[in-house]
Amino acid sequence: MPVRTLLVTGAGGAGRTTVAAAVALAAARDGDRTLLLTRDADAAAHLLPAAAGAAGGTMADGLPRPAPVDGVDGVDGLYVAVVDTAASFRSGALDVQDRIGSLLSLLGAAPLDPEELTELPGADALALLRVLRQAGALGADSAWDLVVVDLPPVREAVALLALPEQLRRYLGRLLPADRQAARALRPVLAQLAGVPMPAEWAYEAAARADRELAAVQAVIDARGTSVAVVVEPGPAALRTLRTARTGLALYGHRPAGVVANRVLPAGSADPFLAGLSGQQQEHLKELADACAADGAELRETPHLGRAPHTPRDLLRLLDPAGPAGGGPVELGRPIGVGGPIGVGGPSAGAAAEPRPDPWTVQDRLADEGQFVWTLPLPGATREGLDLVRRGDELVVDAGGFRRIVPLPSALRRCTVAGAALRDDALQVRFTPDPGLWPR
Structure with missing residues (x-):
């Protein structure tokens, strides 16, 4: 069965990681084998402490297999993976070094040791894409049904989703595949032109990179992939959503759902809280209008009066009445799973298919x-x-x-x-x- 994917982005500080963890926990409680991908190790350990320090086997390409989080308020089948940017960068850099070892020897260059390698700016984006490619490409052999990805804020998230297409275009321009047909003529062309022609390893590396980027793009563009935008009702919420709508649409996507996080209760006797709640309600109306224009669902999650500290707090975000009453949390299909947010929308056979081109x-x-x-x-x-x-x-x-x-x-x-x-x-x-x- 193709893996379904929910990409969670939103405003900085609006609680993206918290909402992503809540959705993953609720989906696992509802019976889906769920993987939460995040780069925030501290938040993952804080919100889902049973995941901290858990060890497992290994997946292909040497990536760590996320360890299952069992016994979290009776929830089994939840997996948490913290993307290790430094390890991913070292692995990728050493792989490239091995592939061009003969060239480095010819130039008299000494290879770099693993201890010398520190990640460069942008390595975190490539690391996240690498793990996303592997998680979404396992198909019927996948250990999970749903992958929830904790993305960076909106602008960085859109740039991240656009990166595979952009890099493939650069590769196509710098090392066009149609010029590989002239391999036998390269020595002659090099003598005539007086400049060295691209070596075989360069085309092989470009072809390999293109295949990997195409696999990432296939996951991003699949029907079973959807995007949720997290905002906190306030003056900047509509601007964030507008940025997300435009940026995602430019690359053929749209927010399938919007989460208004930390919503204050209405009808407070405290004049200050009542005033803040009234302002939030005005902003919620603006968000509702924008969501209606896109056919996206708007969901509200409550302000708990403090930062969530436990898995039960996460479940309370999606079902405020459950834990407050002291009884079991009776969740239906949680946000983003089987509803208008679109994770469970397509049938199993159609989930891996590319979505129709909106242009x-x-x-x-x-x-x-x-x-x-x-x-x-x-x-x-x-x-x-x-x-x-x-x-x-x-x-x-x-x-x-x-x-x-x-x-x-x-x-x-x-x-x-x-x-x-x-x-x-x-x-x-x-x-x-x-x-x-x-x-």
């Missing part, structure tokens, strides 16, 4: 003499929106994000006639180029 081309040649390429960009405004045609690609800037996408084949023989932002969608008009379009 659609309408053929209006007969009536209007043009094609219209529609790019959904909810939350985007004209400020910061830019569009540039570059050869057979379209460069789109929106909300501080940029994506470069290849044009569909029919549009490559057209010229851009104009563009307009209407109803949360960018509509780009193309007219056939007389010099390229068949009569």
Whole structure:
């Protein structure tokens, strides 16, 4: 059965890790074998103390197998994995060094020892993607049904989800696969050009990297993958959600659910708390309108009056009445599992399939003499929106994000006639180029 994946992002300090842990715990309690991926070791040990220091076997590629957390308020089947950025970087760097060992010897370079290697900026993103690729690619052999990923804040999360596509494009430009056909001619070409040609190892490394990035992208783009955005109702909540909507849409995603965290109870006798609650309710209305426009579900989790300290606190976030009454927590399907947030939406067979491309081309040649390429960009405004045609690609800037996408084949023989932002969608008009379009 394909693994279902829930990606949890949101505003910094809004409680993303707490919500991700609560969803994972509730899903496991509901019978799903659940894996929680996080980079925050302290939070994982604090919220799920039974996971701290647990040891297990190993998975492929030398990654640690997450140890099951058993006996957490009677919940079995929960797995927690803290992504070890330093270990992942060392493993990857040593692997590359081994593959180009002959080149290093030829240059007279001394290989680096494992103790010398410290992770570089950006290594945490690559480490998380590496673990996500492995977790989502196991298919029927997977040890879990659901993977909950604790992502960084919205802007970093969108950049992380966009990274596989961007890196594959760079690899394709620097080491085009179609030029590998000239392998036998490389010595001759090197003599004629007077410069060395890329060695065989470079193409092999690029092909291997492309396969791994494609596997990550397949997990991100699968129907069984959904995104939840965590915000705390306040002045910045709507801005965070707008950024998430625009950035995710640029890469073909949308928030399937929004979690309004730390919601104060209404009707407090304390005037100060009543005033804060009233302000939150106003912001919740704005969030509800934005969610309705996307068809996303808005869920509220209560403010406990303190930071969650125990697994029972996590369950209380999703079922406030349960632990407070002292009895067993009777949870239905928790947020993000089997509901509109979309983790359990697709059937088992369809979960691994790619989601449909939301960027659609309408053929209006007969009536209007043009094609219209529609790019959904909810939350985007004209400020910061830019569009540039570059050869057979379209460069789109929106909300501080940029994506470069290849044009569909029919549009490559057209010229851009104009563009307009209407109803949360960018509509780009193309007219056939007389010099390229068949009569």
